[in-house]
Amino acid sequence: MKVLVAVTEVTTVDDEFEIDGLAIDDRYLGADMNEWDEYAVEEAVQLAEDGVADEVVTATVGPEEAEETIRQALAKGADRAIRVWDDDCAAADLLDVGAKTALLAGVVAREEPDLVLTGVQSGDAGFMATGVSLAADVGCQWAAVVNDLELSPEEGTADVRRELEGGVEELTTVELPAVLTIQTGINEPRYASLRGIRSAQSKELEHVTPGELGIEPATIEGALRLIGMAEPDVESEATVLEGSAEESAAELAAVLRERGVGVEG
Amino acid sequence: MSAPSPDVLAIAEHRRGDLRDVSDQLVTAGSELAGATGGDLHVAVVSGDVEAFGRKANREGVDVVHTVADGEEFNHDVYVQAVEALVEEVDPRYLLAPNSVNGLDYVPAVARRLALPLVTDVVDIEAEPLVATREMYGGKVETEIEVADDRAVLTIRAGEWPATTDTGDASVEPFELEIDESRVGSSVNGFEEVGGGDVDITEADVLVSVGRGIDDEENLELIHDLADALGATVSASRPIVDAGWLEKGRQVGQSGKVVTPDVYIAVGISGAVQHVAGMKGSETIVAINTDPSAPIMDIADYAIHDDLFEVVPALIEEFE
Ligand SMILES: Cc1cc2nc3c(=O)[nH]c(=O)nc-3n(C[C@H](O)[C@H](O)[C@H](O)COP(=O)(O)OP(=O)(O)OC[C@H]3O[C@@H](n4cnc5c(N)ncnc54)[C@H](O)[C@@H]3O)c2cc1C
Ligand SMILES: Nc1ncnc2c1ncn2[C@@H]1O[C@H](COP(=O)(O)O)[C@@H](O)[C@H]1O
Numbered sequence: 001m002k003v004l005v006a007v008t009e010v011t012t013v014d015d016e017f018e019i020d021g022l023a024i025d026d027r028y029l030g031a032d033m034n035e036w037d038e039y040a041v042e043e044a045v046q047l048a049e050d051g052v053a054d055e056v057v058t059a060t061v062g063p064e065e066a067e068e069t070i071r072q073a074l075a076k077g078a079d080r081a082i083r084v085w086d087d088d089c090a091a092a093d094l095l096d097v098g099a100k101t102a103l104l105a106g107v108v109a110r111e112e113p114d115l116v117l118t119g120v121q122s123g124d125a126g127f128m129a130t131g132v133s134l135a136a137d138v139g140c141q142w143a144a145v146v147n148d149l150e151l152s153p154e155e156g157t158a159d160v161r162r163e164l165e166g167g168v169e170e171l172t173t174v175e176l177p178a179v180l181t182i183q184t185g186i187n188e189p190r191y192a193s194l195r196g197i198r199s200a201q202s203k204e205l206e207h208v209t210p211g212e213l214g215i216e217p218a219t220i221e222g223a224l225r226l227i228g229m230a231e232p233d234v235e236s237e238a239t240v241l242e243g244s245a246e247e248s249a250a251e252l253a254a255v256l257r258e259r260g261v262g263v264e265g
Numbered sequence: 266m267s268a269p270s271p272d273v274l275a276i277a278e279h280r281r282g283d284l285r286d287v288s289d290q291l292v293t294a295g296s297e298l299a300g301a302t303g304g305d306l307h308v309a310v311v312s313g314d315v316e317a318f319g320r321k322a323n324r325e326g327v328d329v330v331h332t333v334a335d336g337e338e339f340n341h342d343v344y345v346q347a348v349e350a351l352v353e354e355v356d357p358r359y360l361l362a363p364n365s366v367n368g369l370d371y372v373p374a375v376a377r378r379l380a381l382p383l384v385t386d387v388v389d390i391e392a393e394p395l396v397a398t399r400e401m402y403g404g405k406v407e408t409e410i411e412v413a414d415d416r417a418v419l420t421i422r423a424g425e426w427p428a429t430t431d432t433g434d435a436s437v438e439p440f441e442l443e444i445d446e447s448r449v450g451s452s453v454n455g456f457e458e459v460g461g462g463d464v465d466i467t468e469a470d471v472l473v474s475v476g477r478g479i480d481d482e483e484n485l486e487l488i489h490d491l492a493d494a495l496g497a498t499v500s501a502s503r504p505i506v507d508a509g510w511l512e513k514g515r516q517v518g519q520s521g522k523v524v525t526p527d528v529y530i531a532v533g534i535s536g537a538v539q540h541v542a543g544m545k546g547s548e549t550i551v552a553i554n555t556d557p558s559a560p561i562m563d564i565a566d567y568a569i570h571d572d573l574f575e576v577v578p579a580l581i582e583e584f585e
Contacts, residue, residue: 013406017405094410097377098376098380098383126386127385128364129383132370132373133374133383141450142451162366164520165519165520166519167513167521168281169456169458169459174451223382224384225412227410227411228408229409230406230407238562238568241568241569250579256495261497
């Protein structure tokens with residue numbers, strides 16, 4: 001079976017940062033593979049190692065800079081990668097769920113995978129919605145927030161555990177093909193080996209444009225407009241304990257003792 | 266598409282026989298929104314004991330309760346069909362649902378199938394024009410999103426709106442639905458409680474809770490030493506448990522335990538919403554974190570903006 005993994009590069013923000021209009025100033029930004037997608041990639045690579053998957057393909061909606069992250073996925077064992085982007089994507093101030101869904105659905109239509117893995121959420125935008133939206137778009141089954149997966153390709157089903165709130169798991173069977181949104185902790189993501197990193201350089205990383213997938217600019221623009229960005233109004237009433245580490249620790253110790261912490265008897 | 270009605274349709278949530286608290290918060294958000302659009306608030310309960318759920322969902326501000334009797338527990342295929350049919354019936358301007366694990370298992374599918382714009386995990390709403398506030402970058406910033414459409418689907422974050430608990434006088438209307446079985450491709454086989462272990466962190470008076478700031482499994486020693494010095498119990502945020510450094514029973518948060526100790530000391534924890542859901546009821550919250558903009562600072566009573574590897578050893582010394 002063929003497995004497609006949606007991999008996104010997330011923007012990370014420094015401890016101290018400044019907002020400039022509708023964005024955080026570039027100086028304070030970094031990039032990383034989305035934490036949830038690391039688990040999705042690992043799950044797919046393990047399916048390949050177990051002989052269940054014949055091919056693992058990654059799909060990313062992102063600019064050329066995202067290729068570093070994509071190479072990481074290849075270094076960890078994905079076979080090839082597809083990256084979707086054009087100037088319209090770059091111009092959109094917010095790629096909403098609808099836009100990402102349409103673009104990823106375009107890749108699904110081309111690749112026809114038997115299983116699509118996404119993360120539960122992207123660590124930056126955190127819509128928590130792209131996977132399930134994608135399933136509805138391509139007309140297949142799905143399961144959200146999966147922390148255990150057993151595939152039965154002969155029966156054409158997947159048995160999953162869905163992690164609900166409060167330490168309750170739901171045991172569910174879905175028909176294949178399906179999109180599963182993968183939760184952290186489902187496996188232990190590997191580090192890329194040196195050999196993996198080297199071989200990733202020669203793996204196919206194809207760039208396609210939305211136009212080539214038949215996606216209109218209006219779809220990419222979507223209906224959501226980012227009109228404001230601010231640091232949350234901190235109603236924080238925290239007493240900040242200042243000074244050197246020793247000084248602040250001493251102040252905290254006094255606060256704790258007042259509350260009976262660490263006091264004998 | 267012609268203009269929708271000014272009405273708001275909110276889909277309540279239940280699990281294993283109980284209407285979940287967030288449903289009462291949904292009513293508050295829904296009636297505020299319906300107040301702004303000048304429409305009615307419709308609430309729907311789908312599957313399970315809909316009569317009982319329907320009585321309970323009949324809160325002040327609700328105009329109509331729709332009960333859809335098909336199915337027992339939540340099944341996303343049944344929900345998708347039911348909510349699509351309800352949208353057709355009510356033709357609402359706004360569709361509201363909780364931003365819960367189950368909400369996120371059907372709402373994005375409904376939005377996509379009906380080609381409606383979707384804004385998830387909303388913490389504040391202004392209507393006409395619709396502007397939804399939501400966080401980004403793990404709660405470090407808040408964004409305002411305007412929806413350039415006369416319809417929208419919104420999922421709301423739990424705990425952001427107060428619950429409406431007064432009984433209302435809505436009409437309760439059974440909604441007849443023919444489920445298309447050929448479109449049901451998933452089945453729920455059961456539930457399992459997880460996260461046992463040898464300690465019960467919910468019983469502890471003092472918790473020293475460790476997060477990803479600890480960086481390495483070996484460094485956990487420091488946290489155990491601090492807990493010993495304070496006579497406290499060790500708990501953790503999710504990444505520590507995901508990495509297998511501590512057992513699942515020690516995880517605090519949405520998918521772990523809800524704790525309310527006298528003192529909760531968060532060490533190297535950013536305070537993601539799913540973590541805070543499990544500890545915000547603590548009497549006194551202490552945060553030790555190098556990042557002054559970490560969301561944990563918003564709920565902390567005492568904060569140290571410094572390196573845990575400096576502060577924790579000094580604190581241990583204070584108690585030895
Ligand atoms: C459906 C779902 C359910 C979830 N359920 C839970 C749950 O039950 N519980 C839970 O905890 N999470 C849960 N999460 C995960 C949650 O979203 C966060 O990813 C997680 O809480 C982050 O953990 P953290 O704060 O330890 O790590 P991070 O967010 O990485 O924060 C680490 C912090 O350590 C600080 N730090 C780094 N180095 C130092 C240092 N030397 N000294 C001091 N501070 C330092 C950093 O400034 C940072 O603030 C869930 C997520 C989803 C999507
Ligand atoms: N730009 C993107 N490119 C590829 N996959 C994405 C992108 N954005 C989101 N996804 C996938 O959808 C998941 C959920 O993202 P989100 O709905 O934004 O929280 C991520 O974990 C990815 O697997």
